[in-house]
Amino acid sequence: MDSSAITSHWGLTKKIAFRFVFIFFVLFIAIQNNGAFPFWYIIIKYPTELLHTIIPWIGKHILHLPYDITVFTNGSGDTTYDYVILITILIISLLGTVLWSVLDKSRENYDKLYYWLTVVVRFYVGLMLINYGFAKIIKFQFPDPAMHRLIQNYGDSSPMGLAWTFLGFSKGYNIFMGIAEIAAVFLLFRRTMTFGAIITLMTTANIMAINYFYDVPVKMVSTALVVMTLFLLLNDARHLFKFFFTGNAVSLPIIKAPEIRKKWIKTTKLGIKTVVIGYYLISGIVIYSNNQKKVPIPKLYGLYDVDTFIINNDTLPPLKTDLKRWDQFIIDKGSAARIIYMNKRQIPFRSQIIDTGDPGTIELTSGDDSPMEYSFKYTIPDSNRLHLSGKLISGDSVKIYMTRRDFELINRGFNWINERPYNR
Numbered sequence: 001m002d003s004s005a006i007t008s009h010w011g012l013t014k015k016i017a018f019r020f021v022f023i024f025f026v027l028f029i030a031i032q033n034n035g036a037f038p039f040w041y042i043i044i045k046y047p048t049e050l051l052h053t054i055i056p057w058i059g060k061h062i063l064h065l066p067y068d069i070t071v072f073t074n075g076s077g078d079t080t081y082d083y084v085i086l087i088t089i090l091i092i093s094l095l096g097t098v099l100w101s102v103l104d105k106s107r108e109n110y111d112k113l114y115y116w117l118t119v120v121v122r123f124y125v126g127l128m129l130i131n132y133g134f135a136k137i138i139k140f141q142f143p144d145p146a147m148h149r150l151i152q153n154y155g156d157s158s159p160m161g162l163a164w165t166f167l168g169f170s171k172g173y174n175i176f177m178g179i180a181e182i183a184a185v186f187l188l189f190r191r192t193m194t195f196g197a198i199i200t201l202m203t204t205a206n207i208m209a210i211n212y213f214y215d216v217p218v219k220m221v222s223t224a225l226v227v228m229t230l231f232l233l234l235n236d237a238r239h240l241f242k243f244f245f246t247g248n249a250v251s252l253p254i255i256k257a258p259e260i261r262k263k264w265i266k267t268t269k270l271g272i273k274t275v276v277i278g279y280y281l282i283s284g285i286v287i288y289s290n291n292q293k294k295v296p297i298p299k300l301y302g303l304y305d306v307d308t309f310i311i312n313n314d315t316l317p318p319l320k321t322d323l324k325r326w327d328q329f330i331i332d333k334g335s336a337a338r339i340i341y342m343n344k345r346q347i348p349f350r351s352q353i354i355d356t357g358d359p360g361t362i363e364l365t366s367g368d369d370s371p372m373e374y375s376f377k378y379t380i381p382d383s384n385r386l387h388l389s390g391k392l393i394s395g396d397s398v399k400i401y402m403t404r405r406d407f408e409l410i411n412r413g414f415n416w417i418n419e420r421p422y423n424r
Helices: 003-007 012-031 045-062 080-103 111-137 159-169 171-188 190-213 219-234 237-245 263-291
Strands: 302-311 326-331 336-341 346-354 360-365 373-379 385-391 397-405
Touching (some): 012 045, 045 080, 111 171, 159 171, 171 263, 326 397
Antiparallel strands (some): 326 336
16 A cells, blocks of 8 residues: 555456455454553453353354354463464454445545554554563563472473473563564554564564464464564555665655644644553563562572482482482572472472571471461571481471573573583
8 A cells, every 4th residue: 555545546456455464354353452551451451351152152042053152262372262363363354345345335445544554453462562571671571490390301391381481581582572573663653654564574474483382372462573573564565675676766655644633632743652662662661670670589499309318227229210309409589499309390489598597497398279388497507518307298207409400501601702602
């Protein structure tokens, strides 16, 4: 859609295509908002509750799914519920296009409606990416690999888990990704829309590729971001083709905004835009500042291999069938801790380290249905060793001697010079 097309007569095919795209995009953005618009979840609360009734009914009685829909949009945006919504939106868009085409045959063009659709799409894509960008900069989306992840075999991790470990390892790469996503701010202004869309297309295509090929369940939304970005670029497609492939001089037209004569409407429009953009940028900066207070690293932080495990003065051999003997002990950032038994059973705990004397005390509390509590005295013979003593839930006395394990992944660091590739 170039500038001349926007102000001239639209062909039938173009009008029909626009009607479908308009209905589909508006419905998709309204229902699958994914936190793009501030406080949208409040506006859509009751419609969402209604959809929780309608969509399972459609799945059961119209699509005849072999199972009932009981799981709704959660951490996964690719649930059966979401795909039935997508199918429903597609059908509504097709029917709506037919009805709209019958009732609106004489329309010359949709210049104004096209402008407002680009506004909605620009802010949907732009604000969502800005939100994700800040989440990467503060390392909220991809946190540092936890200790239990570091001892997991590659082959035992899911593709998504492997991607999260890879991306979470590097603070610098997270900042790089975050800046690339925050650059979507250029979408929010008509004069920089094309520049922002080019950057955003590369960013969203990469996100979509990761989601597809590492089985991350946000495939639907990430695909929509790519499609919507391409829609924004269609306005300049012919000009961009000439620029990149013919070497001819071109100028990119700016989408013409409808003329607004009333001053209060202009002021209101500018005010809403300023508030929305300011809200996202300021809230992102505030969240970033608050998260600079890093999760505390406890004094005993590390992964420990159990060398000796003594119960009631009886040293237990490291048999993989033993249900009592510990194999490893993890004290992670914050208050997280984990006991790994010889049979690989793992129990997560909340830990509290109390230094009121020598030896100190570490208290462990599990939060599952059958809570367990331990209180051990600890000593640190040297920087790599930890000794615990106390009682188990059974009342048996226990002494545990452990050695801290180092990880090459964490200790390697950055190196300008490598005489040979260090690929282990």
